[in-house]
Amino acid sequence: MEKILKFGGTSCGSIASIESVLAIIEANHQVKSSFAVVFSAMSGVTNALLEAGATAASKKTLEPTIIEALEARHFEVIRHFIPVTAQSQVIAQIRTLVNELRDVLKGINLIQEISPKTSDLLVSFGERLSTALITAILKQRGLPVRFLDARDVVKTNQQFGKAEVRFAESNALIQADFNAHANEIALITGFIGSNDAGDTTTLGRGGSDYTASIFGAALDVNEIEIWTDVDGMMTADPRKVAAAFTIPSISYAEAMELTHFGAKVIYPPSLQPAFAKNIPIRVLNTFNQTFEGTVVSKVSSPSPYIITGISSIDELALVNVQGSGMIGVAGVSAKLFTVLAKEKISVVLISQASSEHSICFAIDPQVASKVDKILAKEFAQEIASGDIEGIDIQRDLSVIAVVGEGMRKHTGVSGRLFSVLGKNGINIVATAQGSSELNISVVIEKKDLSKALNVIHETFFFSQIKTLNLYLVGAGLIGKTLLNQLVGQERYLEKYKGLRIQLVGIANSRKQLINPAGISIDQAIELLDSDGESASLADFVEQIKRLNLPNSIFADCTASKEIHQHYLGLFEANVSVVTPNKVANSGPYAQYAALHQTALSKGVKFMYETNVGAGLPVINTLQGLIASGDRFEKIEGILSGTLSFLFNQFVPGKSFAAVLREAKAKGYTEPDPREDLSGMDVARKILILSREIGLKLEFADITIEKIIPSACEAAPTVDAFFEELDKANSYFEAMVNEAYAEKKVLRYIAKLENQKISIGLRAVGADHPFYQMDGADNVIAFTTKRYHDRPLVIKGPGAGAEVTASGVFADIVSIGSYLS
Numbered sequence: 001m002e003k004i005l006k007f008g009g010t011s012c013g014s015i016a017s018i019e020s021v022l023a024i025i026e027a028n029h030q031v032k033s034s035f036a037v038v039f040s041a042m043s044g045v046t047n048a049l050l051e052a053g054a055t056a057a058s059k060k061t062l063e064p065t066i067i068e069a070l071e072a073r074h075f076e077v078i079r080h081f082i083p084v085t086a087q088s089q090v091i092a093q094i095r096t097l098v099n100e101l102r103d104v105l106k107g108i109n110l111i112q113e114i115s116p117k118t119s120d121l122l123v124s125f126g127e128r129l130s131t132a133l134i135t136a137i138l139k140q141r142g143l144p145v146r147f148l149d150a151r152d153v154v155k156t157n158q159q160f161g162k163a164e165v166r167f168a169e170s171n172a173l174i175q176a177d178f179n180a181h182a183n184e185i186a187l188i189t190g191f192i193g194s195n196d197a198g199d200t201t202t203l204g205r206g207g208s209d210y211t212a213s214i215f216g217a218a219l220d221v222n223e224i225e226i227w228t229d230v231d232g233m234m235t236a237d238p239r240k241v242a243a244a245f246t247i248p249s250i251s252y253a254e255a256m257e258l259t260h261f262g263a264k265v266i267y268p269p270s271l272q273p274a275f276a277k278n279i280p281i282r283v284l285n286t287f288n289q290t291f292e293g294t295v296v297s298k299v300s301s302p303s304p305y306i307i308t309g310i311s312s313i314d315e316l317a318l319v320n321v322q323g324s325g326m327i328g329v330a331g332v333s334a335k336l337f338t339v340l341a342k343e344k345i346s347v348v349l350i351s352q353a354s355s356e357h358s359i360c361f362a363i364d365p366q367v368a369s370k371v372d373k374i375l376a377k378e379f380a381q382e383i384a385s386g387d388i389e390g391i392d393i394q395r396d397l398s399v400i401a402v403v404g405e406g407m408r409k410h411t412g413v414s415g416r417l418f419s420v421l422g423k424n425g426i427n428i429v430a431t432a433q434g435s436s437e438l439n440i441s442v443v444i445e446k447k448d449l450s451k452a453l454n455v456i457h458e459t460f461f462f463s464q465i466k467t468l469n470l471y472l473v474g475a476g477l478i479g480k481t482l483l484n485q486l487v488g489q490e491r492y493l494e495k496y497k498g499l500r501i502q503l504v505g506i507a508n509s510r511k512q513l514i515n516p517a518g519i520s521i522d523q524a525i526e527l528l529d530s531d532g533e534s535a536s537l538a539d540f541v542e543q544i545k546r547l548n549l550p551n552s553i554f555a556d557c558t559a560s561k562e563i564h565q566h567y568l569g570l571f572e573a574n575v576s577v578v579t580p581n582k583v584a585n586s587g588p589y590a591q592y593a594a595l596h597q598t599a600l601s602k603g604v605k606f607m608y609e610t611n612v613g614a615g616l617p618v619i620n621t622l623q624g625l626i627a628s629g630d631r632f633e634k635i636e637g638i639l640s641g642t643l644s645f646l647f648n649q650f651v652p653g654k655s656f657a658a659v660l661r662e663a664k665a666k667g668y669t670e671p672d673p674r675e676d677l678s679g680m681d682v683a684r685k686i687l688i689l690s691r692e693i694g695l696k697l698e699f700a701d702i703t704i705e706k707i708i709p710s711a712c713e714a715a716p717t718v719d720a721f722f723e724e725l726d727k728a729n730s731y732f733e734a735m736v737n738e739a740y741a742e743k744k745v746l747r748y749i750a751k752l753e754n755q756k757i758s759i760g761l762r763a764v765g766a767d768h769p770f771y772q773m774d775g776a777d778n779v780i781a782f783t784t785k786r787y788h789d790r791p792l793v794i795k796g797p798g799a800g801a802e803v804t805a806s807g808v809f810a811d812i813v814s815i816g817s818y819l820s
């Protein structure tokens, strides 16, 4: 016999799926391979039978509806596949079986009780019906098939519900049976067998796979095909990890591990007879027949990945037994696990610290209270004496298992695993690694499960490409420019930086839109307009936290004075923040410190290079100097692109207001240019620099020399402000003329020296380093211990949409590099 095929419930579940099953069997027959086929019950039938049994045992009269529906489902298949002239015979055959089933239910109803033995008989009708049905159809189509009731050849003990197979006897019966019918295709009822007394028994979980495996082993087949409704075993549960893909080849041991931790495609323990004979199992998809699926065999073929798959148990409780009295006392764990075994409590994972001070183990949360009581009783004496401090149970946890034979050959797998979890703020509650080095398990909080599975999957299977999930708030000048720049760089980032920036949320002051599957960047503004809901920043932030996406970045491209109130919460929720908005860093010092400390402790990034000098590398350079131990003596600079432009362009005879309008049109000014002209913007920048070098200065410590007349200062609106500026033109002309008379130019300079900040307008001559300026240039001179005789000078355009957006962009990329 070449192979055994097995079709699960979903494959036998509908007319369309049975169509596929027939096609697969006919195709095998055409190539004349010798094979046999095992069937499960039609999907849902086993449960329907159990429900019918329970109802019959508990109600006074029988409710025929379930059985009628079941009969109708089978008849429908007959009417579809069998020509009218031949239908009556098959219908009669199925009706005979259903009548037998009705008699069983009558019996249950009569005695108002359903024993395990009766239950096994009852559910056996599921496989007997589906197999009989398909046999009739194939026979009708002219295939040499025969119905084989597995109860005739699979012999078991008396343990109803999960009977043990008597292999020697069963193997002999199977071989004899197949020898006697060499030229026929046996269609076999899965899941069932019989005991010595001839009673029907069932084989427990994965029962039809077991049947296939028993026949495969008995007949020494070359391969067993398990036909199901998914594309084989996958690298992770595709419902949780969209990027999961089929594992082409996996070892028995790996399959065992993955299944233990929740991967439900096959149930390897039921495939044991095949494993013992080194028979490969091929998992295939009835609904995608040409797909290669997964081969499960003794040794898996070499794979390009270090790990083979990831699986999880979503609901778990962790029990921690702890106490100094446990150290060096032999037998505490023996006692612990003996009592758990006695109570049939299954332990998913165990971890013991080498100090022997505590043992922790994971269990199904449904039995947590029971375990609590059992242990309290068992260890009452130790608890009373203080040897055991207590039994602590933590709920709402999940466990993730990272599985693969390749881990034995590679070092650093757990390092990578823990590091990626850490960078995403996922707390590891407990961990265990089997000495086989086939599996590393981590227990985490359930709320982090999806995020953890996705980042782990990304790390081990797509380590070349890391996806950053970007939320952009503020779609004005800078925000829109950033979006444009992102569109142009997608391919470069993937190829050279291994990064994919996925926009998952966007908001302005009117609307907001979130889509965790990604928002097309080049259409983001239109989509925000058409699909966005009305904006509520608090709600937007709440959604970000709830989604808990891996590698999340919040870009604040607004000038809002409120948004920073959300930064702290975002850091705590493990979201990095990137911003050109200076408000957060220039508020009260305590707030500045709290933000920076929180970001640091949560392992997320707070990036704000564009707070000073737009895209010029000011903050980065300063941080590098500080980190390498340099000491700052003085910082001096022209920190306003707008004011730089004004004093470069304004000459007596021109309109000062018109030059400012030009600066605004060029994107140099703040959304409200009063912020620039009042000196406020410069004050924020120099305050931020002072804090970066470690000074605890407040806004009130800054001396700002005003450059605009008080009437302009007091203007209530931007328009009124421009009008006042127009009126004050001669004031500015006089200032400039005065400087010109001395062959000087005006420069608005910020200075930090001796822990004091001063900002004011200076007339500087040609010998001054700030004399030569152009456009919206900024210049910053750092005088430090190392740059003492000649300062380190950074100079260039310090305002404008393109240079600012590219600074924000670079910050995002640097977060990506950190996370990789």
Ligand SMILES: NC(=O)C1=CN([C@@H]2O[C@H](COP(=O)(O)OP(=O)(O)OC[C@H]3O[C@@H](n4cnc5c(N)ncnc54)[C@H](O)[C@@H]3O)[C@@H](O)[C@H]2O)C=CC1
Residues within 6 Å of the ligand: 473, 474, 475, 476, 477, 478, 479, 507, 508, 509, 510, 535, 537, 557, 558, 559, 560, 562, 563, 580, 581, 582, 610, 611, 614, 641, 667, 668, 669, 670, 671, 798, 799, 800, 801, 804
């Ligand atoms: N223009 C430049 O050269 C530079 C600008 N910056 C900073 O960039 C930031 C953005 O500036 P622009 O793009 O010119 O501003 P903008 O006024 O053009 O755009 C701001 C955007 O933020 C949105 N917004 C404002 N408040 C909001 C809120 N509470 N919730 C949601 N959305 C809100 C607005 O709807 C708009 O889409 C400012 O903080 C500015 O100081 C920093 C460095 C250089």
Ligand SMILES: N[C@@H](CC=O)C(=O)O
Residues within 6 Å of the ligand: 610, 611, 612, 613, 614, 639, 640, 641, 642, 643, 668, 669, 670, 676, 681, 798, 799, 800
């Ligand atoms: N309005 C600012 C922009 C950069 O921060 C400026 O003019 O410098």
Ligand code: NA
Residues within 6 Å of the ligand: 609, 610, 611, 612, 613, 614, 615, 616, 617, 618, 619, 807
């Ligand atoms: Na900068």
